[in-house]
Amino acid sequence: MPDDSSSSAADSGGRWWRGLRALFAPEQEPSLRDQIEEAIEEHDAEGGEDDDLSTAEREMLRNILHFDERNVGDIGVPRGDIIAVPETIGFDDLVARFAEAEHSRLPVYGEDLDHVVGMVHVKDVFRIIATGAPKPETIAGLIRQPRYVPSSMRIIDLLAEMRETRTHLAIVLNEYSGTDGLVTIEDLVEEIVGDIEDEHDEEEEDLLIPLGDAIWSADARAELEDVARLIDPRLADIEDDVETLGGLASALAGQVPQTGQILAHPSGWRLEIADADERRVKKLLLHPPAVADEAEGE
Incomplete structure (x- = not known):
């Protein structure tokens, strides 16, 4: 059985240390936002199945908590x-x-x-x-x-x-x-x-189609994030603020490129414009870097 005097001394020492820490480094009360996010993270870490909030609901709550952080x-x-x-x-x-x-x-x-x-x-x-x-x-x-x-x-x-x-x-x-x-x-x-798909939204596989010999047929609306994941992450490595292949092609050309034009990407990939008009690119063919170029990069 623990000694009461030892317990009392420990409590006194703990109060003294908390007081000293508060004096030199006062702690701020956590905001309601922090408390909610911490509660969600703790629940996810515990992995409990009995819950009145679904995974989708918890993800939406997280998004709402950070909604005002973006422009x-x-x-x-x-x-x-x-x-x-x-x-x-x-x-x-x-x-x-x-x-x-x-x-x-x-x-x-x-x-x-x-x-x-x-x-x-x-x-x-x-x-x-x-x-x-x-x-x-x-x-x-x-x-x-x-x-x-x-x-x-x-x-x-x-x-x-x-x-x-x-x-x-x-x-x-x-x-x-x-x-x-x-x-x-x-x-x-x-x-x-999260993303809201409708009947006009095309599947990712329809936007990026492998043709063989590492050549890809691509819709200009394909997002660079998907291109990087499925084809080559280097294709998304560009300083211009673009998010799609069509935007990438226009950034490389300095204007809206026309059908038949071939654009060289710094990675060695070549973007052939398969279909375009005076306003935008519609379809592309992605040609991989030459074998010699890849060997030099290794």
């Missing part, structure tokens, strides 16, 4: 991957562009993409087609106003602003007021719940 410049569609239309486009061409892009909203630009004047919603276009109304000579009457936000804006502030103004698309501006990208309300929601 709009960190998410959404980068400039190189924006599908937009000029304000001079005809109605029939606009319909064709919507069918090709499979988006519900398309930005509209004036002189160039740095001068976005608005956006067009597909339901306004469909209403004209469905009712048999006369086709407008210009799309000026169809243009709505999106939000224009700096890339440094917090995503939680943008979500609140979009909800208040009932706007679903924002044009992200850089420090020179040029277009840096765009963010939809779906992009913001995905930061909490």
Whole structure:
């Protein structure tokens, strides 16, 4: 049986040490955010099965806890991957562009993409087609106003602003007021719940198809993260702020490359443009580095 005097001395020593530590290094009370995250981590570490929160729910909670740490410049569609239309486009061409892009909203630009004047919603276009109304000579009457936000804006502030103004698309501006990208309300929601796939989203295997001899057929929309994982991590090693193969090709060319053009990647890979128009790259062929190049790198 332990001696009471020893126990009392130990308690006194413990209180003295905690007091001394608080004097020189006062501890701050953990925030509610820290407490919730710590509780989730402890639960995951214990691996308990009896739980009223599913794995998906716990992951969403983690995302919510860090939701205000990211800026709009960190998410959404980068400039190189924006599908937009000029304000001079005809109605029939606009319909064709919507069918090709499979988006519900398309930005509209004036002189160039740095001068976005608005956006067009597909339901306004469909209403004209469905009712048999006369086709407008210009799309000026169809243009709505999106939000224009700096890339440094917090995503939680943008979500609140979009909800208040009932706007679903924002044009992200850089420090020179040029277009840096765009963010939809779906992009913001995905930061909490994860990727939202719909019937138009293609599977990863359809975007990157091996052809033999280490050659790949690739959709320009394939994300560099997937390219790095499936093909070669060096292909994603580029200083430019791009996220897709199409963006990578445009960054390497310094402009939108045209069909038949072959671009050299620093890793030795060659990007052959299989299909493109004046606005964007659509399909590519990825040719591996020559054997001699690989041997020199070893």
